[in-house]
Amino acid sequence: MSEPLWTAREALAATGGKLAGSTDWTADGVSIDTRSLKPRDLFVALTDQRDGHDFVPDAAARGAACSLVARSDGMPGNLLVGRDTLESLRALGRAARDRSDAIRVAVTGSVGKTSVKEALAAVFRAAGPAHWSERSYNNHWGVPLTLARMPKATRRAVFEMGMNHAGELRDLTGLVRPHVALVTRIAPAHLEFFRSVADIAHAKAEIYEGLMTDGVAIYPRDDEHGELLLDHARRSAAGFILDFGLSPEAAVNVSQFETAPDGARGRVSVLGKSLDFRIGASGAHWAWNAAAIFAAAIAAGIDAEAVAEALPDVGAEPGRGRVHQVGLPTGGFIRLLDESYNANPVSMAAAIETLGGLVPGKGGRRIAVLGEMLELGPKSPDLHAGLAEPLVRAKADLVIASGSRMTPLTDALQDGIETHYANDADAALTCLTQAVRPGDVVMVKGSNASGVHRVVKALLAAQPAGSQRGEDR
Known part of the structure; x- marks a missing residue:
């Protein structure tokens, strides 16, 4: 029988809250939505667009192991009571991070971050126990939720991080504390909230600030703002900086790429070693994505041949090609x-x-x-x-x-x-x-x-x- 994701006492120790009801429950998952909640999940009553406390009775009826709440008056089922449910979720995330030996990879960028994250997840799964962000869970609640769901036995995990204001990535990367931090590409997205594309690049570069000591910072050499990203990486705790792209000067570069409706094939040079690869997604932009995938995967300890073996099964996600x-x-x-x-x-x-x-x-x-x-x-x-x-x-x-x-x-x-x-x-x-x-x-x-x-x-x-x-x- 697999080890539970959380026991009552582990969750109590992580959050510093108080237990009401049973004190020996175990949870196999963490949920913030009763529509997708599974029996034996820990339900977190977040207050965002709607107040999650209104759904605690539904969570209990659906078999939740416990509900993480900020108030307990009249609430059914087992309860873990904290002062703020989002902060308690973040505390669970930090505890999950600290109890695991997983190599953590953080991915951001104006374009390509979800596709690269999903591809890395497939590569990581092929190499052993893996964990990854579901869908585009990349914001102030999605990242801590992904962390809190990470099993102890995870060997590698990839976290997608998004932002539309300066400072958001600084907070998220500080929570995840990645061993590898990757910026895919900079583009004029969210310009309504920034003065220039360069300001977007500065905000994306915040992902390097959370790097573990001697971690790996990865940046797109061919990007117009590559030098700006490199400067941020040099000022981080990174022990190694890796660049990728289509330029032969990049440490990881795709030199040949042919795309067709049923996928694509190309040739990549990884730290001077060349090999052919196929990928089950098409579009010229996948050459750029592929270089990023190889760079992040080798930084996470997977050799290039193993990456190439996993990529044929990587296809485009719904809405993304x-x-x-x-x-x-x-x-x-x-x-x-x-x-x-x-x-x-x-x-x-x-x-x-x-x-x-x-x-x-x-x-x-x-x-x-x-x-x-x-x-x-x-x-x-x-x-x-x-x-x-x-x-x-x-x-x-x-x-x-x-x-x-x-x-x-x-x-x-x-x-x-x-x-x-x-x-x-x-x-x-x-x-x-x-x-x-x-x-x-x-x-x-x-x-x-x-x-x-x-x-x-x-x-x-x-x-x-x-x-x-x-x-x-």
Whole structure:
């Protein structure tokens, strides 16, 4: 029988709280959401958009081992009472960190951080007991929750960290205390909260500040702000600094890369040693991701050959480049490139480039459904208009631009590209369903708040029974 994740006394010692009810319970997991809570989970009643204390009765009814609360009046079931539930969750995270010998890897960046995190998780799982951030649990509650869920026997763990204000990563990396800290790439995301992209780079570089003594700092050599990141790394506790990219001068560099709808293959040089690799995801941006994955994995003690062996099973996550064959109600199929999870100018351009590499079927076209990009500040009109050039290079035949921030793009597009403006994602879906025909390749991307993920969901849901051909990868 596997060892429990937490015993009552371990959780009590970690949080300094008080137990009410049973004092000998054990928990196999930690949950903040009763909808996904499993029996024998420790339920943490966070107060965020809603007050988690309102759900303690539901947690008890669903078999929670205990509820971590800030007040106990009238609460059913076993309780662990602390002054603040978020601080108690952070205390559990610190205790889980300190009791484990796991090598901890922290990943941040404006683009690629979730894809790189998921790939590293797959590589780590192939090498032994591993732990990783679920979905995009990368914020002030997601990171401590991931830490608190880490089993004692974990050998390697990877934590995704996000931010939209200076100081956020300083706090998160100080909690995780990583042995390896990686910045994937800097891009103009969250410019609404920063004066410049350089300020974003400074904020991302905070991830190095939490490094364990003699840890490894990894930065993208080819990035425009690589030298800035390097300067921060040199001022950290890092004992070793590793760079990656496409440049031959990088310690870990991808020198050859070919992408196709069913994956990609390339050649990487790792500290002077060259080897071929395959990966189950496609898009030119995966060359950059692959270099980052190799760099972080070898820093975590996994040899390059083992990394290459694990990568063929790494595919694109939903909303991050997954390709579907979708049946149309009128007959025939289209190919749907789902890039709908969030967007900034760099990731948008990369998705458009991937669209350009996909070949439509007979009579088909390349169609881009683009939702507006948010949090770009005063440069937003220019950054949206700047997508016109990538669309021309990709030989897009039809662009459906959704949201008011997209009007600079529709103004900038040349007459050779058919362009339609939609007020919102629902209107974009209507426009697409009226225009789409068999053989088309459709790419969907936009900021989460643009709602274009609903276009993907609707296309997949509308398939005629029996028409699903499955995914290309």
